[in-house]
Amino acid sequence: MKIKVLLLCFFLGLVFSIHAQDEISSRALKGATIFDGNGNKIENGIILIQNNKIVRVGDTEMHIPENAQIINVSGKYIMPGLIDAHIHFFQTAFFDSRPDAADLRDSITLENVVNYQKNHPERYYQAYLRSGITAVYDVGDYMWTLKFQKENDKNPLAPHTASAGPLITPAPEQLINIFEVNGENTFAFLGSEEEGRNAVIKNSEAGATGIKIWGFKPKDAEFEKKIMAVADEIKNQNNKMIAHATNLTEAKMAMKLGAKLLVHSVSDTLIDAEFLELMKQNNTIYNPTIIVGKGYYNTYNALFGEGFQLNDPNRVVDSKTRNILENASDFKKFLNAGRTENIKNRLDDMLKNLETEKEIMLQNLKNVYDEGGTIVVGTDAGNPGTVHGISYYDEIEAMQEAGIPAKDLIIMATKNGAMAMERLEDFGTLEAGKLADLIVLEKDPSEDISNLRSISHVMRNGVLRNVKDARDFKQPE
Numbered sequence: 001m002k003i004k005v006l007l008l009c010f011f012l013g014l015v016f017s018i019h020a021q022d023e024i025s026s027r028a029l030k031g032a033t034i035f036d037g038n039g040n041k042i043e044n045g046i047i048l049i050q051n052n053k054i055v056r057v058g059d060t061e062m063h064i065p066e067n068a069q070i071i072n073v074s075g076k077y078i079m080p081g082l083i084d085a086h087i088h089f090f091q092t093a094f095f096d097s098r099p100d101a102a103d104l105r106d107s108i109t110l111e112n113v114v115n116y117q118k119n120h121p122e123r124y125y126q127a128y129l130r131s132g133i134t135a136v137y138d139v140g141d142y143m144w145t146l147k148f149q150k151e152n153d154k155n156p157l158a159p160h161t162a163s164a165g166p167l168i169t170p171a172p173e174q175l176i177n178i179f180e181v182n183g184e185n186t187f188a189f190l191g192s193e194e195e196g197r198n199a200v201i202k203n204s205e206a207g208a209t210g211i212k213i214w215g216f217k218p219k220d221a222e223f224e225k226k227i228m229a230v231a232d233e234i235k236n237q238n239n240k241m242i243a244h245a246t247n248l249t250e251a252k253m254a255m256k257l258g259a260k261l262l263v264h265s266v267s268d269t270l271i272d273a274e275f276l277e278l279m280k281q282n283n284t285i286y287n288p289t290i291i292v293g294k295g296y297y298n299t300y301n302a303l304f305g306e307g308f309q310l311n312d313p314n315r316v317v318d319s320k321t322r323n324i325l326e327n328a329s330d331f332k333k334f335l336n337a338g339r340t341e342n343i344k345n346r347l348d349d350m351l352k353n354l355e356t357e358k359e360i361m362l363q364n365l366k367n368v369y370d371e372g373g374t375i376v377v378g379t380d381a382g383n384p385g386t387v388h389g390i391s392y393y394d395e396i397e398a399m400q401e402a403g404i405p406a407k408d409l410i411i412m413a414t415k416n417g418a419m420a421m422e423r424l425e426d427f428g429t430l431e432a433g434k435l436a437d438l439i440v441l442e443k444d445p446s447e448d449i450s451n452l453r454s455i456s457h458v459m460r461n462g463v464l465r466n467v468k469d470a471r472d473f474k475q476p477e
């Protein structure tokens with residue numbers, strides 16, 4: 001059996017390397033219904049691919065070169081690879097990377113966790129690709145995530161990555177200090193105008209795609225001076241502002257300062273005409289992150305012994321993540337007694353608040369949609385309970401609950417995500433000249449966005465892989 005597997009791997013490897021080297025070799029995916037990411041649907045379509053790029057997309061009339069290998073995908077559905085426009089590579093989907101939410105550092109130090117994250121991102125790469133996600137946007141993280149941008153473009157076994165690096169924040173220094181590891185931090189403290197400008201320059205020079213501001217303080221004159229300096233420096237550096245602003249006044253303040261991407265819903269109240277006007281004027285992109293709060297709730301419950309339900313039929317989640325979530329209650333003893341009771345007693349209230357918040361988020365999302373705002377799909381993966389890769393389906397299903405038609409969710413999941421990452425020239429739609437990053441589904445995603453779960457294959461950089469087969473996604477030894 002083992003020999004067979006090895007031979008198969010060798011054979012597949014050979015086929016792939018021939019494709020990679022042979023300039024003439026081209027492949028045609030023939031017969032599927034294609035959603036191109038621009039809103040077009042082609043029945044009985046053909047996608048011609050040469051090496052790692054799309055050469056042409058058309059219907060049955062399209063000419064297929066004689067030497068092309070034809071892959072029959074009749075009856076299936078093809079769309080661009082999915083894009084998760086909001087993730088964090090330093091976070092594990094458990095509290096070990098979020099001691100501010102539940103402090104388990106008597107069990108494992110944040111230093112150990114972050115060092116592991118830094119050196120083993122490949123477990124998430126596999127989870128992303130096998131979930132159909134071919135690009136991710138890390139919108140706030142340690143500086144070391146910036147190197148993933150170039151690295152992952154060249155790695156066909158990783159999703160394309162954009163990263164914003166450390167977040168600039170007015171949050172109290174005692175919170176920021178928790179995240180200090182090996183002299184690095186996910187946060188840069190906005191102590192003065194100069195500190196703000198320096199953080200923008202440092203991140204920009206290191207190649208950050210966007211500068212994330214975590215927390216806004218409307219009506220605070222001191223803060224205003226500092227954040228205006230930051231906004232000014234972002235312009236100087238030809239970068240763009242990303243904003244974590246979850247209430248209406250903060251979100252408006254962010255857009256007045258030029259924020260181009262709101263990475264969360266407004267969840268305190270319904271948005272108003274001024275908000276929508278600012279979005280339009282500014283071309284601000286809206287990322288609702290509806291499910292991340294519930295993820296915290298589920299993980300607290302797992303910690304107190306309720307267990308954690310992973311909906312992962314293809315087993316794309318790595319064993320380390322699976323183990324820690326499924327055995328979450330083993331960590332309960334590391335929480336100190338007072339704090340444990342505190343969290344436990346708050347869980348019912350937390351659930352009620354989450355339900356109220358979700359109603360507001362869904363209404364706001366529908367409102368942004370109805371007004372023609374640009375919306376992306378982003379999970380906030382890595383936060384407790386929001387597992388890298390598979391959480392995407394829950395998030396986009398929640399967006400569908402808001403009343404957005406599945407055909408438009410397809411655009412948000414692909415083209416708009418690439419736009420947020422500033423990579424639309426390279427991927428996000430199925431068009432001539434773009435990278436061959438796409439997914440193959442058994443069921444029609446425009447009928448019901450849950451059909452994304454029927455994924456059978458993912459193509460990244462022109463190589464088609466079966467998502468059910470983990471061996472296809474391992475780096476060659």
Ligand SMILES: [Zn+2]
Nearest residue numbers: 086087088380
């Ligand atoms: Zn986030």
